[in-house]
Amino acid sequence: MELKVTESHVQDGVALIRLNRPERGNSWTHRMNAEYRWLMKSHDANPDVRVIVVTGSGRQFCVGADFRALEHHQESTKDYVQSARELELANPGSDVHEEFEHELVWHWGLNKPVIAAVNGACAGIAVSLAAFCDLRYAAAGAKFTAATSKLGLPAEYGLSWVLPRLIGLAPAVDLLFTGRVALAEEMHTLGFVHDVLAADDFEAQVLARARTFAATVSPIAVRAAKRQIYAEQMHLQPGRAVEDARQLTGELLKHPDCREGVKAMQEKRAPSFQALRI
Template sequence: MSDIVRFEVIDRVGVITLNRPDKLNALDDAMHPALDEAWVAAHTDPSARAIVLTGAGRGFCAGADLTRLDRFAASRGSDFDLPAPGVAGAAYRGLGLDPDLATTYTFPLATPKPVIGAINGACIGIAFAIAMTCDVRFASTTARFGAAFPQRGIHAEAGIAWLLPRIVGRTLAADLLMSGRVIGADEALRIGMVSRIEEPDALLDAAIGYAREIAINSAPQAVAIIKQQLFDGCTESFGDAARKAHDLLLERFASDDFVEGIASFREKRPPRFADL
């Protein structure tokens, strides 16, 4: 695996680190396939029950590298090299995932594993979109979030105009996307964009510790179902969601995980849940 995107498993947690700290981890041409490879590694590694995404150094990701944007501007976008949603990229073929979601920028929505974003600094442009696809986001006190799309003459990318209103509400989403203004960690916490703020030196450990608690104490199959319920609930009626939850409950009652969950609780021991 390329060193510009690192992947390692720490105590049942797959940690993906964007690793161009001298460029605030801006996504250049080489980082895209490297991130694809890391997403697939985290998704397919059975020892990783949860995933943490972070950046090396003092930035999470400053968005697209300017050399990449310069190339697109010079060619008027004719050499844009990423497949459209619905067209599975080479890295994701054969995984059985939704091709609308299994992309470089939206893979956290595609994998059934929980993905926690550890936003340790600048999170701008397409990185802002990637961060919003994570299931949970922690931020350091130095984190800064900004869409930046309209300042570059483009619209909201990668489905962020669909996703962000479901995180912070339509009015705040319109504010952030149309103005492109940069907000800090305190405002991000206040509007519900992040769940927790940590000091920079404590952020990654906090995110890994949180992910580990899910990996150790929550049944992976149940977590995967919950993640799908949350996504489906964005577009389905309450009645449909309730009926689906009822049918799923009957299935889970018949599962070994349910028996194990009750037994481990009664016996006051860690559960031994099945992997995905």
């Protein structure tokens, strides 16, 4: 696919995806969605990639849906839901769980961990995108807002489901009802952001963490844990989680990565884990 509003490269086991419409605050469009999904599917299938990082160009992460796109939908006679379903898009994260077949939730069906590197303003759909990533780092002072209540719109793309599970019901109600701006530091306190990093060298810090992740963690173990964590949000049965974990443990005990991980720890050296073959 020709990339017009995103860019991407792979280095040291880390795929970096950059939302690239800085003149429009990296605002979200159908084209950006199509490119983003295509890149995610490609990187997820690439054995050289162990971690995926998504960030924004310039000083902002993504300011939400492009207003011109919103105006188009307001004026269009087509049904909004049906018109979205008619788009031909890549299907990353498919065939794992039926609940993961939906927009943005597909992040949970990916084989690789995804880090949202929120380098600046994060609004509307971008908050949902970050919420469905696995890890979230933010630059100091970055601004977050659901924004939709001030636009006459409902909570977007599953945010009403995922946000209370990440930060709790009361804080989620506050952010979704008021549409107020919360800084990265508050979002860290609430538990949405895993860490707040200095803005000056933010991307370099995130990529350094991603490279360490890629070099020291077993890809098949991370995929197994990812499957466990998100699938268990669907059934919420602790006993089943225990039994599923026992089954997975029995399988991975026989995998070469387990032998290598134990040996590396005993020998106090860096492990050499196998690439994940899809």
